[in-house]
Amino acid sequence: MQHGPVRTRSDAQQLDAADPLAGFRERFTGDGPDGTWDDGPGRRIYLDGNSLGRLPRATPAAVARVVEQEWGRGLVGSWSDWVGQAGRAGDALAAGVLGARPGEVLVSDSTSVNLFKLLEAGVDARPGRDVVVCSADEFPTDRYVVAGVARRRGMTVREVPVDVDQGLVLDDLAAVLDDRVAVVVLSLVAYRSGALADLVAVTALAREHGALVLWDLSHAAGSVEVDLSAADLAVGCTYKHLNGGPGAPAFLYVRRELQAELRQPIQGWFGASDQFAMGPDYEPVDGVERFAVGTPPVLATTAVEVGVAITTEAGMAAIAAKGRALTDLLVELADDRLPQLRLASPRDAAHRGAHVSLEHPQAWQLTQALVDHGVVPDFRTPDRVRFGPAPLYTRFVDVWDAVDRLAEILAADDHLRYPATRSRVT
């Protein structure tokens, strides 16, 4: 969805009137009484859907049904249904969101734990290689997991330099690849800038050197079109753009052809063949379920299923197109009205996910002032305000009003009233 110049608030409203996804906003809980949407001038504008997505209206009832019926009445008998849930939810994600085949995706554990499992499995599948490559600006948990695995195994971490704003350049990756590299860990959409890497080109380049790429799709799943048919390994969150709720279980993807060869390091009974034989030795089950560990979070996975169903219904092509249009509008308005801030994301929408960052020396103070003025972005080190206008429930007029409030704050130096020292959670 391309749009002409947006010069007035009513231009933004016209974009909303033409938005094919406009109706999906009503599928989410708003900030008004009983979860309705408060559309008044003082309303809260939530631009942090890439950190914690909003609550779908259908989620409380879906979770309540599992609690009251399946747990409350069915008790242990419900396990006959629950044992397949992680795989069913994975298949739904594969089909609707990730471009993977049935039996390639499993909903399980957290992204951090899945990173550990697949990194260990990937390194084991490349014996004799002693290097893991990770981007220098990778999300902290990814860097920490990589460092921990490398330390325990006596491997070396090789960082590929990336531009914090523009993301990875393929030649820079090529320069660090050789026959010592076992696995490359990389985010598809960079958490700070939103820079979108080229999944096909990066995976192909790594394969030329015999290395596996472990993609982190945390900021990509539910915001950009992903085609995992070109990938080997991936993990990602469901509580960001997939609206699965705080602490919702993550997903992992292992290409079908690799599954038999890969062994994960945590030999739990949910990954064992013939689990209820309770045999003396661990033997991994065939298929993606060998990457499961222990008893899955049934209630939380139910919320993931609702989020994935909404995303699937809206369609990733439409969601990604609206994400580009919303962030394009933000960039355009920032150019016009916020000359004090520098765009810290790729300018071309084809090269970013559904969030953008703006740099300002007082970014932390600006973030606090924005929250007080009802606009919720988040702050990212060292000096960036990050805006994630989630396509399923953010309107173009919300972007317009958010920029308006930010321009007012700057004009009045309102942000200077806020502490310059950062709090624990940003």
Ligand SMILES: *Cc1c(COP(=O)(O)O)cnc(C)c1O
């Ligand atoms: C959000 C995010 C995570 C979160 O990992 P958890 O284990 O869910 O805390 C990991 N990696 C990236 C790139 C993220 O954006």
